[in-house]
Amino acid sequence: MRAASLDQRVRREAEALAREAHAALNLKRNLRGRAGTLESAVREVDQALAAKDYQRVRQGLPVLDALVDELIKRPDKSTTRDYVESIGAAILIALALRAMVLEAFKIPSSSMYPTLEINDHIFVNKFIYGIHIPFTTTKIVEWRKPKRGEVIVFAMPCEPEKDYIKRVVATEGQSVEVRCSVLYVDGKKVDNELIEGAGCSYEDQNEGSDEWYRRPCSEYVEHVDGHAYHTYHDEDRPARDLKFAKEGSLPPSDYRDYKDYKVFADKDFPRIDYPHPAPRCPALADGSPSAPTQLPGEIVEVKQGVGVCEQQVHYVVPKGHVFVMGDNRSNSNDSRFWGSVPIENIKGKALFIWLSYRDLSVRNTRFELRWDRIGNFVK
Numbered sequence: 001m002r003a004a005s006l007d008q009r010v011r012r013e014a015e016a017l018a019r020e021a022h023a024a025l026n027l028k029r030n031l032r033g034r035a036g037t038l039e040s041a042v043r044e045v046d047q048a049l050a051a052k053d054y055q056r057v058r059q060g061l062p063v064l065d066a067l068v069d070e071l072i073k074r075p076d077k078s079t080t081r082d083y084v085e086s087i088g089a090a091i092l093i094a095l096a097l098r099a100m101v102l103e104a105f106k107i108p109s110s111s112m113y114p115t116l117e118i119n120d121h122i123f124v125n126k127f128i129y130g131i132h133i134p135f136t137t138t139k140i141v142e143w144r145k146p147k148r149g150e151v152i153v154f155a156m157p158c159e160p161e162k163d164y165i166k167r168v169v170a171t172e173g174q175s176v177e178v179r180c181s182v183l184y185v186d187g188k189k190v191d192n193e194l195i196e197g198a199g200c201s202y203e204d205q206n207e208g209s210d211e212w213y214r215r216p217c218s219e220y221v222e223h224v225d226g227h228a229y230h231t232y233h234d235e236d237r238p239a240r241d242l243k244f245a246k247e248g249s250l251p252p253s254d255y256r257d258y259k260d261y262k263v264f265a266d267k268d269f270p271r272i273d274y275p276h277p278a279p280r281c282p283a284l285a286d287g288s289p290s291a292p293t294q295l296p297g298e299i300v301e302v303k304q305g306v307g308v309c310e311q312q313v314h315y316v317v318p319k320g321h322v323f324v325m326g327d328n329r330s331n332s333n334d335s336r337f338w339g340s341v342p343i344e345n346i347k348g349k350a351l352f353i354w355l356s357y358r359d360l361s362v363r364n365t366r367f368e369l370r371w372d373r374i375g376n377f378v379k
Contacts, residue, residue: 007054014045014057017064024071038067102126103348105153105163110204111326111333112165114219114230115151115378117370118205121355122165122378124153126348145171145343146322148185149227151350151378154324154341157291158281165350166324166334166341169224175300175316176323178336180244180309181237183222183325187302187311191223195230197238203358204331210359217330229379234330244309278315280339293342295321322346350378 021042041064048056107120116122130142146152146168156164170176170185177183183190196219204215216235221228278299281291295318302311317323321340326332335341356373 010054010057010061011049014049014061014064017061017068018042018045018049020068021064024068038064038071041067102351104354105165105350107165109207110202110215110331111328112151112167113202113232113328113331115167115327116165116350116353117356117373118203119357119359120353120373122353123351124348125351128349129343129346146346146349147171147225149224149229152322152324152341153347153350155345155347156338157294157341157345158338160291160345163347164324164334166326166332167229168322169325170317170323172317172319172321174323175314176335177302177311177314178325179311180240181233181329182309184311184314185224187314192220192231194238194241195219195221197235200232200235202232212359215331217328227379229327232328232330237330278339279335279337282338293344294339295319295342297321297340320344352377 021038025039025042041060044060045057045064048054048060103124103126105122105124107116107118107122110118127143129144129146131140148168148171151165151167153163153165156162169183169190174186176185182192200217200219201214202217203212205212217232218235218237220231220233222231278296280296281289281294284290297318298316299313300316301313315323317340320343322343323335323340325334325336353373353376356370358368358370
């Protein structure tokens with residue numbers, strides 16, 4: 001009885017597999033070159049079923065089962081599908097890398113000259129400071145915080161939809177003061193040296209057009225925590241520095257020192273114009289902050305009754321923020337004007353230039369590569 005029941009089960013299974021194999025042979029065109037093997041195996045099972053030779057059916061069933069599983073149940077892949085899946089996998093990997101490890105950015109302005117020029121294309125290391133949830137500012141893991149001297153890409157606090165690139169000149173808790181174009185951090189002058197005065201110039205481009213023009217400048221080199229980098233200032237800075245060295249006095253402080261922090265050069269008693277709001281993103285119409293995650297920092301008076309180019313008031317970088325400036329000090333919209341950058345806004349550290357061109361004009365069919373810049377690391 002048990003043997004008869006077992007034979008019946010074997011017959012049902014064999015018939016089902018045989019039907020599946022016949023259907024595949026009739027309908028499928030691509031059985032990976034093994035259609036002959038499947039045809040032979042199903043013929044053997046068919047003959048054994050017709051003869052009711054269930055011992056022979058049992059012997060042929062494993063072979064047929066394996067072939068059906070291999071050639072029919074597993075979907076066949078066409079060459080086109082293979083390509084599509086490969087491309088899809090590559091896109092997913094690229095998106096994951098872009099979201100978490102490496103991303104490309106284009107330099108749109110001259111604010112980081114001479115370190116980075118207009119139309120430099122750079123890669124940014126997004127992994128160095130930690131891992132964010134893709135497309136958010138929420139950080140899952142933080143490896144370390146940005147250090148002084150590093151060039152970073154970040155979401156601009158006042159306009160989070162825009163990405164800016166600047167250099168970190170001070171970190172949380174440090175004091176910053178820019179007086180007569182000289183940077184002070186924690187009360188100490190950042191070492192700087194004149195490289196080129198008269199004769200210094202660079203190419204700038206009018207926003208929204210392809211017109212280039214030359215701007216005069218003066219070039220200096222600064223040293224911060226092992227980082228040596230060049231900066232541009234206005235062309236008159238060397239003459240001002242020389243005048244101060246000789247006479248000990250200067251006209252009122254440069255407007256780029258701190259926006260709206262005016263020092264009046266009274267002959268006997270230079271004084272600071274109070275009050276001094278800490279630089280911060282402008283408030284909304286109702287008075288609420290436009291960048292809620294940006295802390296205002298603190299303005300601290302150092303002393304009064306001193307020369308206009310000596311330290312007067314400094315700004316203390318709030319916790320969880322960094323103070324950034326463009327290397328083109330006389331042509332940069334940075335923390336001096338709108339305050340510190342929350343660390344959560346930072347996207348990564350600039351790595352190297354992978355493409356650079358002076359001009360790309362469809363109208364004039366020009367494409368001028370800057371070969372000497374391609375492959376340079378951002379220092």
